[in-house]
Amino acid sequence: MNRRQLMQGAAALAVPCAVVAGADALPQLAAGRLERLVLEDATLGPRPVDVWLPPGYRADRPHAVLYMHDGQMLFDPRSTWNRQAWAVDAVAAPLIADGILRDFIVVGLHNHAEQRHAEFFPQACWPAIEKTAPGQRYLAGQLKRPPLSDAYLRSLVRELKPRIDARYATDPRPASTFLMGSSMGGLISLYGLCEYPEVFGGAAALSTHWIGLYERNAEIPGALLSYLERKLPAPGTHRLYLDRGTAGLDALYDEAQARVDALLAAHGHRPPLTQTRVFEDADHTEQHWARRLALPLRALLARADDAPA
Template sequence: MKYIKKLVFPCLALILVLSSCKDEEDKKSYLTFDVYSPELDVTKTIWLYLPADYQTTEKEYPVVYFQDAQWVFEKPEGYTQEMHVDENLRALEKEGFEGVIVVGIQSNEETRADEFSLYANSSLRAGGKGQQYLDFMVHTLKPNIDSLYRTKKDRSNTAIMGASLGGLAAFYGLTQYPEVFGKAALFSAALHFNSDSVLSKASHKLVMEDARVFGVVGKNELNSEVNFPADNEALFKALTKYIPSENVNFTIHEDGEHKIWFWEREFPSAVLFLF
């Protein structure tokens, strides 16, 4: 059973969704609202997670910008899995984690390949709107979030995360806006979509040397056309040539698959490493 309460803020109409469960302390808690993007000329649905102690303290929190929000907090229609990010964070908070605000940007299956890639992929006939997408996050979304919530605004407290093509977008966040995003988590990043530019940007040190980068991929995430382990390993080898080893965490897991359950399992490790 779900309870919906409408809240009105100066800039955004918000919906607070609380999903009941057996343990009252484990209720899911997140906001959803729409933001118009002049950069992309579309309206984006945003999912916002606030730490459990947000309403009872005056603390400021780091912020994570997460791609594909439709399966980050809930299981959308047509999916069999979700990442359970809100439940995972609640569990970490109970163990002493200070907490982060998570800003999830819902994607559209028809346009996500365009928005998550910086350059067009001629063979796949898609891509090339990644700069506009990142511009939306930096120039429209982040200022709204920073004005409405108690956020730590500096780059050392601002991370970008994503899985598959969302992981590609997360990498580009580090290169296109290094002054904004100081941390990133790449879950089975689909680097092959713009492979040449990814390695070129990494090799030319367009990721800042003090960035913290988490990466994870499954050993068997490959087929005749795409080799996720090899692509991700090549990227992280390039990064570790100039970024201190303590700032980079990359793992190829034997049992990892290109599926949400795998990214859900690795999410807590990513958060704890970055923050």
């Protein structure tokens, strides 16, 4: 990996989803429709939340709910800081129409760019690395302040989810409630599953930023691994999807992801409920996440007769 690739990945990690001019306008969609709510939080401040309803959404039919982080980046590349997006609507709508995926809606929480690392880094892991050299570099460089992820998850679970379940036709049970994100969004998705296994039935973490910094280190992945060993739900109870690429910033995740994969296998987390994948030449960008989005969607939301093998 050359310096240019690393800096591109670092830029994506540092400021994905920063609010851009005209962001008050709803993103334009290829399919379905979008509604915007505002989630108020005394600790974190207000944030927009975009709710995607698929074509044919019906108020008399319960839908699963996929909560996604970095909501600014999910739909319309014309509205994002780097002119890339996950294209969630374009990927999901035909899979629902073809009966491959369950009926579901997407709830995309916008991030606060200036405190994204603080909101997404697993707070329970911070004491283990706070006084280490990598932890201090992380605090000074990306984190900026002690983690706020417990407050972020409380806001999602206690404030946002009840609003979503009251306003839309949802199935509120854990078996129909999921988390998904990439990079730091992958970390908060896994943390949410571990902290609230009674709320969420599964999580997908793409290009998970195990290393915190922009360099391999043992301390930050070690703290995250130790947390997962203590807190992962029992095998066979929840759906879990993990992946990484091999290019750009993703190339630095190889050692950490291998350790996580070994932990999952040792604790009995196996297909089809647990999946972990590597994508050759895939980089740390929304374009690459969009190209493989159908796979984590199927891992979490496939109909029973189309579950991934």
